[in-house]
Amino acid sequence: MNNDIERVLYSEADIAAAAQRIGAQLAQDYAGKTPILLSVLKGAILWTVDVMRAMDEYAEIEFIDVSSYHGGVESAGTITLRTDLTTDVKGRDIIILEDIVDTGRTLKYMVELLEQRGAASIKVASLLDKKEGRVVDIDVDYIGFDVPNEFVVGYGLDYKDLYRNLPYVGILKPAVYTAEDSATLNGQD
Numbered sequence: 001m002n003n004d005i006e007r008v009l010y011s012e013a014d015i016a017a018a019a020q021r022i023g024a025q026l027a028q029d030y031a032g033k034t035p036i037l038l039s040v041l042k043g044a045i046l047w048t049v050d051v052m053r054a055m056d057e058y059a060e061i062e063f064i065d066v067s068s069y070h071g072g073v074e075s076a077g078t079i080t081l082r083t084d085l086t087t088d089v090k091g092r093d094i095i096i097l098e099d100i101v102d103t104g105r106t107l108k109y110m111v112e113l114l115e116q117r118g119a120a121s122i123k124v125a126s127l128l129d130k131k132e133g134r135v136v137d138i139d140v141d142y143i144g145f146d147v148p149n150e151f152v153v154g155y156g157l158d159y160k161d162l163y164r165n166l167p168y169v170g171i172l173k174p175a176v177y178t179a180e181d182s183a184t185l186n187g188q189d
């Protein structure tokens with residue numbers, strides 16, 4: 001699997017430091033508020049567990065599955081709500097935990113959904129912010145790293161549902177998604 005990566009952008013240690021920094025900041029900013037940490041499946045799972053463990057403050061955990069990518073490397077532009085969260089968000093402080101914000105469409109969709117349902121406040125903590133890709137006007141409140149406009153995988157981020165278990169974030173070799181006969185995509189690596 002490692003052989004499919006052209007370059008590591010953020011190492012395991014870089015990411016651990018970012019999770020510590022943001023977890024500590026959230027603990028400070030949400031002291032006494034018991035926010036809901038809303039993790040966006042599947043990409044934000046690793047980021048969620050690392051940030052929540054670094055946040056020494058009362059918080060609830062919820063999940064939502066919203067998809068704008070359909071297994072490829074380009075954003076599809078249409079958002080699908082696959083799994084809704086199970087808690088009433090009315091009057092609650094929500095922290096959306098995202099893996100990456102690119103066009104911003106997914107985030108905007110979730111923010112509007114939570115606003116309609118009466119959330120008291122909505123902030124976003126994303127591992128990666130791909131600002132160059134932004135199409136809609138939306139900001140990320142807590143950013144792990146500003147990432148260049150390239151397709152990245154690892155630490156939750158996938159290509160065709162693979163590479164999520166890499167402990168770092170890296171750039172996939174273009175040959176992997178151009179060559180149909182890639183060993184990895186045939187499950188041989």
Ligand code: 5GP
Binds near residue numbers: 068
């Ligand atoms: P947006 O709606 O902001 O364009 O896209 C957000 C979602 O697109 C992310 O949650 C992620 O699933 C996917 N995405 C955007 N950029 C990348 C990327 O560079 N790599 C991967 N693996 N997914 C991405």
